[in-house]
Amino acid sequence: MGLLDFFSRKTFPHGIHPPEYKAITQHKKTLRLPFPERVILPLAQHIGAPAIPIVHKDQYVVRGELIAEPSENALSVPIHASASGSVREIDLMPGPKGSKVMSIVIDTDPSSPQIPVSGKCQDYTRMTPEQIINAVKQTGLVGLGGAGFPSYAKMLLPKDRRIHTIVVNGCECEPFLTTDHRIMLEKVDDLIRGIQIAMKAVSAERSIIGIEDNKLDVLEAISPRLPADGRIQIEAVETKYPQGAEKMLVKSLLGVEIPSRGLPSEIGLAVFNVATLAEMGRLLPRQQGLIERIITVTGDDLTHPGNYVVPVGTPLQDILDNAGFTGQEAEIILGGPMMGLPVASFETPVTKSTGGVLILDQHAYKPKDILPCIKCSLCLQACPINLNPSELGMLANKRRYDVMEAQYHLNDCFECGACSYVCPSNIPLVQYFKIAKTLNRERHIQNG
Amino acid sequence: MAKHPRIDLRPSPYIHSPLTVEKIMRNVVYALLPLVSFSVWQFGISALALILVTTFACLGTESLFCRLSGKANSLKDYSATITGLLLAMTLPPGFPLWMGAVAGFVAIAMGKTLFGGIGFNVFNPALVGRAFVQAAFPVAITTWTPALAPNRFVEFIPSTLALPFMKPAATAEWSAHVVDGFSGATPLALMKFQGIMTDSQSLFLGLTDGSTGETSALLILLCGGYLMWRKMLDWRIPASVIFGTAITAAVFYFYDPSHYPSPAFMIFSGGLMFGAVFMASDMVASPVTPLGIFIFGLLVGFLTVIIRLFGGLTEAVMYAILFGNAATPLIERYTQPSIYGARKKEDS
Ligand code: SF4
Ligand code: SF4
Numbered sequence: 001m002g003l004l005d006f007f008s009r010k011t012f013p014h015g016i017h018p019p020e021y022k023a024i025t026q027h028k029k030t031l032r033l034p035f036p037e038r039v040i041l042p043l044a045q046h047i048g049a050p051a052i053p054i055v056h057k058d059q060y061v062v063r064g065e066l067i068a069e070p071s072e073n074a075l076s077v078p079i080h081a082s083a084s085g086s087v088r089e090i091d092l093m094p095g096p097k098g099s100k101v102m103s104i105v106i107d108t109d110p111s112s113p114q115i116p117v118s119g120k121c122q123d124y125t126r127m128t129p130e131q132i133i134n135a136v137k138q139t140g141l142v143g144l145g146g147a148g149f150p151s152y153a154k155m156l157l158p159k160d161r162r163i164h165t166i167v168v169n170g171c172e173c174e175p176f177l178t179t180d181h182r183i184m185l186e187k188v189d190d191l192i193r194g195i196q197i198a199m200k201a202v203s204a205e206r207s208i209i210g211i212e213d214n215k216l217d218v219l220e221a222i223s224p225r226l227p228a229d230g231r232i233q234i235e236a237v238e239t240k241y242p243q244g245a246e247k248m249l250v251k252s253l254l255g256v257e258i259p260s261r262g263l264p265s266e267i268g269l270a271v272f273n274v275a276t277l278a279e280m281g282r283l284l285p286r287q288q289g290l291i292e293r294i295i296t297v298t299g300d301d302l303t304h305p306g307n308y309v310v311p312v313g314t315p316l317q318d319i320l321d322n323a324g325f326t327g328q329e330a331e332i333i334l335g336g337p338m339m340g341l342p343v344a345s346f347e348t349p350v351t352k353s354t355g356g357v358l359i360l361d362q363h364a365y366k367p368k369d370i371l372p373c374i375k376c377s378l379c380l381q382a383c384p385i386n387l388n389p390s391e392l393g394m395l396a397n398k399r400r401y402d403v404m405e406a407q408y409h410l411n412d413c414f415e416c417g418a419c420s421y422v423c424p425s426n427i428p429l430v431q432y433f434k435i436a437k438t439l440n441r442e443r444h445i446q447n448g
Numbered sequence: 449m450a451k452h453p454r455i456d457l458r459p460s461p462y463i464h465s466p467l468t469v470e471k472i473m474r475n476v477v478y479a480l481l482p483l484v485s486f487s488v489w490q491f492g493i494s495a496l497a498l499i500l501v502t503t504f505a506c507l508g509t510e511s512l513f514c515r516l517s518g519k520a521n522s523l524k525d526y527s528a529t530i531t532g533l534l535l536a537m538t539l540p541p542g543f544p545l546w547m548g549a550v551a552g553f554v555a556i557a558m559g560k561t562l563f564g565g566i567g568f569n570v571f572n573p574a575l576v577g578r579a580f581v582q583a584a585f586p587v588a589i590t591t592w593t594p595a596l597a598p599n600r601f602v603e604f605i606p607s608t609l610a611l612p613f614m615k616p617a618a619t620a621e622w623s624a625h626v627v628d629g630f631s632g633a634t635p636l637a638l639m640k641f642q643g644i645m646t647d648s649q650s651l652f653l654g655l656t657d658g659s660t661g662e663t664s665a666l667l668i669l670l671c672g673g674y675l676m677w678r679k680m681l682d683w684r685i686p687a688s689v690i691f692g693t694a695i696t697a698a699v700f701y702f703y704d705p706s707h708y709p710s711p712a713f714m715i716f717s718g719g720l721m722f723g724a725v726f727m728a729s730d731m732v733a734s735p736v737t738p739l740g741i742f743i744f745g746l747l748v749g750f751l752t753v754i755i756r757l758f759g760g761l762t763e764a765v766m767y768a769i770l771f772g773n774a775a776t777p778l779i780e781r782y783t784q785p786s787i788y789g790a791r792k793k794e795d796s
Contacts, residue, residue, distance in 0.1 A: 016465070018463055018465070019463075175463065247788060247789065251788070257788055257789040258789050259789045259791050260787065260788070260789040260790055260791050261789075262789070262791075328454065329454040329455075329456065330454075330455065330456065331455070331456045331457070331458060331462060332455055333460075333462060337460070337461060337462040337463045338460060338461045338462075338463070339460055339461070340460055340462070341460070342457045342458055342459065342460070343455070344455060344457055345455075346455075358462075360462050360463075363463070364456070364462060365462060365463050365464040367458070367464075368468070371469050371525070371566065371567065372564075372565070372566060372567025372568060373567050374469055374472075374566065374567050374731050374732050375567070375731050375732050375733075375734070375736050376472070376682075376731045376736075377682060377731070377735075377736035377737075377741070378467070378679075380736055380737065380738070380785065384788065385787050385788045385789075386785045386786065386787045386788050387785070387787060388736065388737065388784060388785060390736050391736070391780075391784075407784075408784070409787050412787055412788070412789070417460055417461035420460075420461050420464075421461050421463065421464055421465055422465045422467070424465075424467050424468045424469045424471070424472055425468075425469050425567070426464070426468070428459065430459075430460070430461070431459045434459075
């Protein structure tokens with residue numbers, strides 16, 4: 001990497017440069033945590049209809065066994081037991097979004113060797129795209145980068161659409177988080193296999209892995225192992241938040257824009273997160289279900305921050321115990337500090353799309369008084385979508401939610417939080433926008 | 449793990465840039481201090497007294513209105529301090545102190561509080577104060593006194609201490625007495641009425657007569673540059689004001705160089721540089737949209753030249769900026785940024 005190269009690194013306009021805080025965990029190899037006493041598996045860990053339980057109370061299940069089937073008529077994926085043990089209950093439990101959600105609770109069997117069941121080995125190179133897509137659905141795989149969109153659904157295309165390029169998102173632009181980084185160093189074969197599976201499923205000609213230039217060690221790890229045919233490439237882009245948003249990464253790597261409120265497939269692209277593809281590459285050949293994932297446990301008040309493999313459904317309590325949480329008062333966040341969700345209960349489980357558990361105490365930003373907008377235009381210079389958060393914020397203050405939507409593109413805001421981050425008046429802009437969107441949705445429903 | 453740790457709940461994002469309003473404003477004050485010192489060095493204790501009076505008038509008015517409206521005291525955000533300093537810098541150094549106090553009061557009362565305080569002012573408050581005294585005291589505001597008078601640190605300019613509503617002492621005689629041959633005309637006036645051009649270099653360095661702080665372009669650029677470097681001042685505003693001034697002046701200059709001043713003269717004379725860097729860039733009263741910022745700057749630059757050539761002198765920059773402030777909502781309305789992935793009309 002020459003100096004010139006560094007300065008001409010591809011990127012997207014606007015965005016912000018928050019401190020990275022990745023040094024806490026980025027050099028820590030992923031370790032497996034002991035099985036928790038109990039796992040809590042929400043039926044809806046994905047965008048779409050909740051899965052339907054096929055087990056009953058007190059039934060003994062084996063790790064990897066199918067316990068909930070996808071709902072038939074809608075977007076949905078199955079759920080597999082992440083630990084051997086008996087079903088304690090199927091009931092409302094605290095979910096990652098705050099409200100209680102229907103979940104299957106399994107009491108782990110301490111005497112079980114916890115060997116996962118798997119199906120027959122399958123060779124994806126001999127499967128048709130339809131077979132692959134169906135097999136991906138059976139793994140229960142969803143986007144592991146946070147959104148939880150069922151992975152198979154990204155590969156199902158309307159007749160008139162074709163995907164020529166798969167963009168593999170290895171940016172991990174959220175501060176603190178390092179799971180994707182570790183996966184790209186430790187699971188290169190799974191990742192490359194996953195990319196090839198996805199390419200085959202959508203008949204893509206090529207794919208390109210995009211990483212931020214704060215992870216150049218990944219280039220060294222992956223480049224030599226890329227297939228010789230050159231159909232998979234890797235490229236570093238500028239380290240800047242929110243580089244890992246699919247719209248931004250596509251712009252940075254390929255110079256194209258995903259149409260407003262449209263899908264990448266409209267311009268012949270599909271975007272997958274590296275963790276998702278690495279799981280695809282691991283699970284699909286063995287016909288296994290998604291039962292564990294890697295998370296970063298990081299932040300303040302921890303004696304053992306690190307990257308850990310945990311069964312899906314592990315309650316936060318167990319994770320914090322293992323990571324040596326010593327705090328008295330803290331903020332606990334599922335995900336990163338920019339877009340993560342605050343949690344209110346130590347019973348909240350890690351789900352398929354939880355990328356990290358972040359504890360903020362000393363690093364927490366203590367919000368001060370909210371001042372009026374001084375029109376400094378910093379938020380406009382931060383917004384990667386090129387919205388006008390200043391105007392949107394003032395409209396929100398006046399409760400002009402309809403105008404925000406009709407004239408100021410409220411619905412193009414993807415809630416990255418860059419505007420709130422920079423606002424010197426401490427205006428919780430993104431919070432306003434989330435509220436406005438919710439109220440607009442309700443209004444539209446009422447109006448039919 | 450402790451038995452019952454407390455969990456704090458708060459919406460994302462959980463981290464924040466270190467830049468706050470208070471910090472921005474505080475740094476603007478820092479950036480103004482060298483300019484303030486320079487003008488005190490140039491004009492002596494009269495300038496110092498004037499700066500103190502306007503600043504305290506602004507602070508006093510702000511806290512008075514805060515108390516009246518029952519709002520939290522907003523003095524600590526430094527914005528009133530900035531208004532006071534900016535105001536002093538636009539007044540003639542021998543401006544009677546009591547008039548300075550009036551200007552400060554009006555700046556905050558009418559320029560800011562009337563609109564609802566910080567963030568809501570339509571105009572730059574300092575300019576509102578200045579516009580008021582311009583109209584109320586037309587003579588005092590165009591009475592210039594010499595820079596670098598030898599006795600400036602021991603003696604007030606006679607007009608400084610004028611009593612309210614009394615005829616100020618005759619400053620002209622005093623000026624002529626302290627500096628031989630002082631004409632009482634600023635470089636701009638010399639240009640306009642006598643066709644004398646002051647060379648751009650002394651304008652640039654600020655060794656000429658003029659308002660308290662609007663004379664050293666070099667120092668203004670250095671102080672403004674500091675703020676721009678700290679990302680506390682939007683460089684695009686001064687840049688486009690200067691650009692607008694330059695091209696407008698250039699058009700006239702090339703049309704008839706013997707009649708009209710050069711662009712360099714226009715840029716470095718009078719309060720243009722100060723106005724561009726510290727006045728037009730008032731965040732609240734200028735547009736936020738990228739195209740809007742550019743248009744605003746061009747407009748201010750254009751109007752400055754036009755008013756200077758065909759209208760009044762000292763007030764050109766001030767009126768140009770006030771007009772730009774007034775036009776800001778309209779400019780913003782038509783310059784909303786086009787968003788990422790915007791679809792063309794036909795396919796949405
Ligand atoms: S960053 Fe905050 S203060 Fe600045 S323009 Fe945007 S909303 Fe207003
Ligand atoms: S949260 Fe929305 S408005 Fe704010 S920067 Fe992100 S996309 Fe733009």
